Amino acid sequence: xxxxxxxxxxxxxxxxxxxxxxxxxxxxxxxxxxxxxxxxxxxxxxxxxxxxxxxxxxxxxxxxxxxxxxxxxxxxxxxxxxxxxxxxxxxxxxxxxxxxxxxxxxxxxxxxxxxxxxxxxxxxxxxxxxxxxxxxxxxxxxxxxxxxxxxxxxxxxxxxxxxxxxxxxxxxxxxxxxxxxxxxxxxxxxxxxxxxxxxxxxxxxxxxxxxxxxxxxxxxxxxxxxxxxxxxxxxxxxxxxxxxxxxxxxxxxxxxxxxxxxxxxxxxxxxxxxxxxxxxxxxxxxxxxxxxxxxxxxxxxxxxxxxxx
Amino acid sequence: xxxxxxxxxxxxxxxxxxxxxxxxxxxxxxxxxxxxxxxxxxxxxxxxxxxxxxxxxxxxxxxxxxxxxxxxxxxxxxxxxxxxxxxxxxxxxxxxxxxxxxxxxxxxxxxxxxxxxxxxxxxxxxxxxxxxxxxxxxxxxxxxxxxxxxxxxxxxxxxxxxxxxxxxxxxxxxxxxxxxxxxxxxxxxxxxxxxxxxxxxxxxxxxxxxxxxxxxxxxxxxxxxxxxxxxxxxxxxxxxxxxxxxxxxxxxxxxxxxxxxxxxxxxxxxxxxxxxxxxxxxxxxxxxxxxxxxxxxxxxxxxxxxxxx
Numbered sequence: 001x002x003x004x005x006x007x008x009x010x011x012x013x014x015x016x017x018x019x020x021x022x023x024x025x026x027x028x029x030x031x032x033x034x035x036x037x038x039x040x041x042x043x044x045x046x047x048x049x050x051x052x053x054x055x056x057x058x059x060x061x062x063x064x065x066x067x068x069x070x071x072x073x074x075x076x077x078x079x080x081x082x083x084x085x086x087x088x089x090x091x092x093x094x095x096x097x098x099x100x101x102x103x104x105x106x107x108x109x110x111x112x113x114x115x116x117x118x119x120x121x122x123x124x125x126x127x128x129x130x131x132x133x134x135x136x137x138x139x140x141x142x143x144x145x146x147x148x149x150x151x152x153x154x155x156x157x158x159x160x161x162x163x164x165x166x167x168x169x170x171x172x173x174x175x176x177x178x179x180x181x182x183x184x185x186x187x188x189x190x191x192x193x194x195x196x197x198x199x200x201x202x203x204x205x206x207x208x209x210x211x212x213x214x215x216x217x218x219x220x221x222x223x224x225x226x227x228x229x230x231x232x233x234x235x236x237x238x239x240x241x242x243x244x245x246x247x248x249x250x251x252x253x254x255x256x257x258x259x260x261x262x263x264x265x266x267x268x269x270x271x272x273x274x275x276x277x278x279x280x281x282x283x284x285x286x287x288x289x290x291x292x293x294x295x296x297x298x299x300x301x302x303x304x305x306x307x308x309x
Numbered sequence: 310x311x312x313x314x315x316x317x318x319x320x321x322x323x324x325x326x327x328x329x330x331x332x333x334x335x336x337x338x339x340x341x342x343x344x345x346x347x348x349x350x351x352x353x354x355x356x357x358x359x360x361x362x363x364x365x366x367x368x369x370x371x372x373x374x375x376x377x378x379x380x381x382x383x384x385x386x387x388x389x390x391x392x393x394x395x396x397x398x399x400x401x402x403x404x405x406x407x408x409x410x411x412x413x414x415x416x417x418x419x420x421x422x423x424x425x426x427x428x429x430x431x432x433x434x435x436x437x438x439x440x441x442x443x444x445x446x447x448x449x450x451x452x453x454x455x456x457x458x459x460x461x462x463x464x465x466x467x468x469x470x471x472x473x474x475x476x477x478x479x480x481x482x483x484x485x486x487x488x489x490x491x492x493x494x495x496x497x498x499x500x501x502x503x504x505x506x507x508x509x510x511x512x513x514x515x516x517x518x519x520x521x522x523x524x525x526x527x528x529x530x531x532x533x534x535x536x537x538x539x540x541x542x543x544x545x546x547x548x549x550x551x552x553x554x555x556x557x558x559x560x561x562x563x564x565x566x567x568x569x570x571x572x573x574x575x576x577x578x579x580x581x582x583x584x585x586x587x588x589x590x591x592x593x594x595x596x597x598x599x600x601x602x603x604x605x606x607x608x609x610x611x612x613x614x615x616x617x618x
Contacts, residue, residue, distance in 0.1 A: 004425040027335075029338040031338055038348070038478060070481065162457075162482055162485075
């Protein structure tokens, strides 16, 4: 257990236009809050680099989609933006980055259904320094195991009450899957549907690349991700990277994908907002692609991603 | 929205042998508690009648099983018993029952993984008056719809990381299913597996009864519940009622059950620790059994259940 980074906390509160700052080192939630008693709420985790939140509009839009799926009436995007700016400014004031310019913050937005009987949800922004683990894994890559997610790939469409496309606070299974991976010496998980399709990581989106030399000597590069209608969370990082990769001449593709597609790829990544592109070295102990090509592709896509606002 | 009943709160804390009382009307949880940010924790909900908690040993045992499934190191049963007794005594002192003898309290045990980086979980007991809704539904019965739970009935065995038999705080889907039912004018839900087996309610166990007159004029009564290995939560109330019903001459049966078995039953109930036996009047709008026989069987089983300690 490592000591967690200090947290700056700002509640969204109609009485405070820029949010209501609160001391995160003190208790601030009721035990009867339905976020705590039932995981009944939603969240987003974003990265701020040198004070600017990456893909803030995509995150706010996805938060809105999650709120709709859960029938939560959440604060407006302007209120979120003001509270986010206030929390980041406060973090900069209280905890200046040790190296100027090397300043990555995790910005988490959380909304719960509030305490039993409450008319409005509990909503807050919390900001802390990005953890070292994620930054390290961008460099070293990760070992992954495949785990059954239990759902078939048609479930999202037929059973909206399962909240498949919403980012809810009910993450106990995602966390249990990660613990299961670590007990087996792996770093992370790729979930499969019960009918054998590649879905997503517990906290990330799956990407794979194929590189082909065509007859005339040009190189064709394809970036592929599982199709959204399989009940996965739409990845804001995947979405932004796809746009940037397309502009740079990559072809784009969308699943259905099977485990063999991962094993046959030239490179596989788990992409998420804070850890960014984590190259997958092995899946169930099997080496993916070749280290040199993986490294080259990772550097190229990381460069493209760095240009995203 | 109705105003919730006042809550008495006692934290489990090694420094306090009988638990540490705290003011539930004030914030007592950190926003970084993983119960609140990830639904990463477990709970039990119990009923105390005139100060005595029903089936306390079964609940403490199930809490222990949930803790094991989630790799949580929780306080011992003696500590729980002392904190529960203290919380109930405090509730009696602060909020005496309006009608002496008519005293039903909800006793909830909650354990979260604690704040990020914490060495020990956050654990508490909360006590409040039993809500009127549940007591009313025991009398009036409920209308139920069938909803797909998305998992097939073999998943629990092959994928322990899905935590199927654990009572986790990640209840967002259970709550979404109940909202979905209410939007359709129903009161509750019976989940089906993706392969069409009857599973459980979002917060209850399914029971059904068959009554047959045999040739010699005796009456054969069977009480049936879905088999446990379909990935449902083992019901403490179902378990206790089965023991009592067997002693009273009922035959017992265990699924697999299909929706048609529910429609063909003489009576169906959802049973849970606080609401107890709620007779199911309709499923997807279809009347179940006959009102008179349902009433008779409900009265008999409720009488048997009242004898359970």
